[in-house]
Amino acid sequence: MQETIPVDETTRKKTLWKVIGASSLGTLIEWYDFYIFGSLAIIISTKFFPPDNPTAAFLSTLATFAAGFVVRPFGALFFGRLGDIIGRKYTFMVTLLVMGLATCAIGLVPGYETIGFAAPIIVLVLRLLQGLALGGEYGGAATYVAEYSEPGKRGYRTSWIQTTATFGLFISLAVIMLTKNSMSAEAFDEWGWRLPFLISSVMVVVSYFIRRNMDESPLFKKAKSEGNTSANPLRESFGKKYNFKFVLLALFGATMGQGVIWYTGQFYALSFLQNVCKVDFDQTNYIIGAALLAGTGFFVFFGWLSDKVGRKPIMLAGMLLAILTYRPIFDRIYQLTDTGNKTELVDQYTSRQHVEMDGDTGDSLRVTTMERFYADGSVHTAVETETKAVGQSQFSAPIATGHIHVGSGAFASLVLLVFVLVLYVTMVYGPIAAFLVEMFPVRIRYTSMSLPYHIGNGIFGGLLPAVATYLVAKAQFTNSLEKPYLEGLWYPIIIAGVSFVIGLLYLRNKNQNVQ
Amino acid sequence: MNTIKRILGVVWIALGVAAGYYLIVSQAIPQFSSGRSEDLVPAIIYTFILMPIITGGLCIFGWYALQGEYDEVA
Numbered sequence: 001m002q003e004t005i006p007v008d009e010t011t012r013k014k015t016l017w018k019v020i021g022a023s024s025l026g027t028l029i030e031w032y033d034f035y036i037f038g039s040l041a042i043i044i045s046t047k048f049f050p051p052d053n054p055t056a057a058f059l060s061t062l063a064t065f066a067a068g069f070v071v072r073p074f075g076a077l078f079f080g081r082l083g084d085i086i087g088r089k090y091t092f093m094v095t096l097l098v099m100g101l102a103t104c105a106i107g108l109v110p111g112y113e114t115i116g117f118a119a120p121i122i123v124l125v126l127r128l129l130q131g132l133a134l135g136g137e138y139g140g141a142a143t144y145v146a147e148y149s150e151p152g153k154r155g156y157r158t159s160w161i162q163t164t165a166t167f168g169l170f171i172s173l174a175v176i177m178l179t180k181n182s183m184s185a186e187a188f189d190e191w192g193w194r195l196p197f198l199i200s201s202v203m204v205v206v207s208y209f210i211r212r213n214m215d216e217s218p219l220f221k222k223a224k225s226e227g228n229t230s231a232n233p234l235r236e237s238f239g240k241k242y243n244f245k246f247v248l249l250a251l252f253g254a255t256m257g258q259g260v261i262w263y264t265g266q267f268y269a270l271s272f273l274q275n276v277c278k279v280d281f282d283q284t285n286y287i288i289g290a291a292l293l294a295g296t297g298f299f300v301f302f303g304w305l306s307d308k309v310g311r312k313p314i315m316l317a318g319m320l321l322a323i324l325t326y327r328p329i330f331d332r333i334y335q336l337t338d339t340g341n342k343t344e345l346v347d348q349y350t351s352r353q354h355v356e357m358d359g360d361t362g363d364s365l366r367v368t369t370m371e372r373f374y375a376d377g378s379v380h381t382a383v384e385t386e387t388k389a390v391g392q393s394q395f396s397a398p399i400a401t402g403h404i405h406v407g408s409g410a411f412a413s414l415v416l417l418v419f420v421l422v423l424y425v426t427m428v429y430g431p432i433a434a435f436l437v438e439m440f441p442v443r444i445r446y447t448s449m450s451l452p453y454h455i456g457n458g459i460f461g462g463l464l465p466a467v468a469t470y471l472v473a474k475a476q477f478t479n480s481l482e483k484p485y486l487e488g489l490w491y492p493i494i495i496a497g498v499s500f501v502i503g504l505l506y507l508r509n510k511n512q513n514v515q
Numbered sequence: 516m517n518t519i520k521r522i523l524g525v526v527w528i529a530l531g532v533a534a535g536y537y538l539i540v541s542q543a544i545p546q547f548s549s550g551r552s553e554d555l556v557p558a559i560i561y562t563f564i565l566m567p568i569i570t571g572g573l574c575i576f577g578w579y580a581l582q583g584e585y586d587e588v589a
Contacts, residue, residue: 070560070564241579241584244575245576245579245584245585248572248575248576248579249576249585251572252527252572252573252576455568459564459565459568463565466557498530501523502527502576505516505519505520505523506520506580506585
């Protein structure tokens with residue numbers, strides 16, 4: 001059926017880029033807000049969730065899991081319903097404000113030392129609000145842009161929304177690094193970490209005023225004027241077999257696989273470099289940042305390409321490539337950072353030791369720092385810390401930590417490998433907004449597309465770091481495998497494999513109309 | 516193709532049941548019984564969020580596939 005949009009062509013073309021810009025900017029800010037909590041998780045835990053207190057540790061786990069997994073789909077349902085009843089524009093303005101206020105408030109909450117248990121409880125509530133807002137934002141922005149777009153260009157137009165999740169992560173890392181590098185470590189630890197949260201308020205105000213001047217989506221306006229909006233989108237989406245079967249198909253045939261590939265490419269790669277390969281913290285952020293920056297444009301490319309060749313082949317190709325190459329790529333990343341594969345410059349080895357005394361307890365702390373240099377420019381730093389309590393004659397067994405700062409050649413190779421992982425992300429994620437929008441009718445679109453998206457990404461994707469870490473730890477404990485560090489990849493490989501088969505067999509081959 | 520889609524419905528139902536068994540027996544129950552507070556949240560999530568979504572979702576999806584609900588989709 002040929003669709004008709006109830007605004008004249010000139011007006012639509014004139015406002016289209018404004019619509020994309022306003023929607024993308026707001027969604028970008030929401031992702032930024034969501035990521036800075038995760039990126040600053042370690043420092044936040046020391047301020048609000050003291051590890052020696054079991055209740056605070058419980059609240060910390062709840063903040064991590066609940067906001068990432070549980071609350072996002074609920075946000076999708078709550079705001080999706082609102083968006084299908086009162087309109088897309090007003091709903092995603094509310095999500096923007098909720099996210100902005102929650103983020104800004106996190107930056108203002110006094111620490112555990114000042115207000116006690118009220119601090120972790122307030123932060124937990126604010127984190128839950130962030131998850132709720134994110135659950136409502138994405139579906140609104142994607143629907144809004146898609147309903148403005150002309151047929152045949154919907155993949156390209158909505159792909160700008162798709163860049164925001166990656167770009168939001170990049171900006172959050174950049175703002176944190178800039179803040180960190182502009183002050184002393186003590187100042188950042190004391191108050192500087194609050195700045196990235198407070199900066200968000202400025203961005204939210206700007207985005208709010210831009211969005212406020214936008215019109216409601218033309219397709220929604222048309223549906224509303226004709227009395228075709230749904231009175232109960234939740235019941236219609238999930239209570240009617242005809243719609244519910246598509247919700248399930250979207251989840252198992254697309255967003256489930258897309259979610260694990262996205263999390264593997266962006267978050268597990270970061271965690272793998274830092275925790276498994278022990279690459280220097282700052283260098284890891286530079287590697288991920290460079291790969292994200294190089295890859296972001298491909299969201300738009302694959303969105304555009306999906307208008308030409310269809311959404312399904314591109315998304316399934318991304319899944320298949322990921323399934324086939326994840327293990328070789330991650331193995332190569334590991335080998336590039338393994339000092340066992342490098343030639344040590346033995347004569348440059350240095351070792352320093354110093355002993356300091358704790359002014360309060362009188363305990364002694366002996367720190368030994370050993371640096372090994374390698375022919376490719378890599379430097380491995382190992383630190384051994386021993387303590388001796390007052391009255392004891394010997395130091396305790398050393399606690400060893402270490403990290404590697406890779407040479408320029410290995411650094412470039414790592415950026416390239418992470419870029420390939422990001423490329424897979426762009427293949428599955430670039431066309432998905434248009435794909436989901438086209439699957440559901442206007443009257444229940446916001447609700448129906450938001451839920452599978454946030455279950456696929458929030459639950460299947462969000463679970464990835466925990467499951468992958470568990471699988472690696474289990475393999476290392478049993479010590480029966482040659483490469484236990486790759487075991488975590490079975491989770492995304494199996495989930496993406498199931499999603500690939502379901503998608504291949506059950507999804508439509510042709511793009512659909514949004515009417 | 517429609518026959519394959521329908522037959523595979525049984526596979527999705529079986530996969531849903533197997534995933535549910537794994538989540539409850541291998542993951543949730545050991546974590547509920549560990550006594551550590553940090554295990555409680557994942558155990559609750561496995562039991563009340565993940566298991567219903569994966570098992571319930573895949574079983575319903577498989578049932579619909581078996582009934583031929585997806586025959587006309589592709």
